[in-house]
Amino acid sequence: MRLFGSERMAKTMDRLGMKEGEVIQHSMISKSIERAQKKVEENAFGVRKRLLEYDDVMNAQREVIYKRRYNALFGDRLAVDIANMVYDIAEVVTETNKQAQDYKNFEFEIMRYFSMSSPVSEAEFGSKNEQTITGIVYKAAYQHYKEKMERTATEVYPVIKNVYENDERQYKRIAVPFTDGIKL
Helix, strand or coil: CCCCCCHHHHHHHHHHCCCCCCCCCCHHHHHHHHHHHHHHHHHHHHHHHHHHHHHHHHHHHHHHHHHHHHHHHHCCCHHHHHHHHHHHHHHHHHHHHHHHCCHHHHHHHHHHHHCCCCCCCHHHHHHCCHHHHHHHHHHHHHHHHHHHHHHHHHHHHHHHHHHHHHCCCCCCCCCCCCCCCCCC
C-alpha cells in the first residue's frame, strides 16, 4: 500500500485511523491492492519483454559480426564480404552527395574511401541517376581493389618465398618492400 497505493487511498487510511503494518480487510481495499499489484506486474512484464527483444537484436548482430570475423580469419566468403562492403560504401557516398548535388565532396569521398580518382565526370554526376552512378563507382572501386591486391601479391610473394626457403622457417620478422605511395 505504501509503495503502490494512490494518495487518495493513503488519505482514506489516515482518516480511518489505520496504523502502519496493520492488516487491512475490506473488499474495496483488497480490490485496490489487486489493481495496483496487477499494474506493477504488467509494467515489469513489459520491461522484461523489451529486454528480451533488445537481447534478440543484440544476439542477431553478434551472430553477424562473429560470422564475418570467422569468414575473415579463415578466408570463407571473404571476397563476397569485401565486394558487399565496397558496394555499400559506393552506394552511401553516391546517395549522400547526389542528394546534396555536391560533386566536389563526391570526388573527395571517392578519393578518401577508395584511394582513386572519381570514375564519374561532373557532367555524368549531374545527368545520371543514383543507381547508375553507384554501379559505375562500384565497378571502378572493385577493379582498383583487385589490381592493388595483385600488385601487392606480386611484391610480397617473392619475399615470403625467400624467407620460407632460406631462413629455415624462422619467421620472427618479415620486411616487405612496398609502400602506400606516399613519399616521406
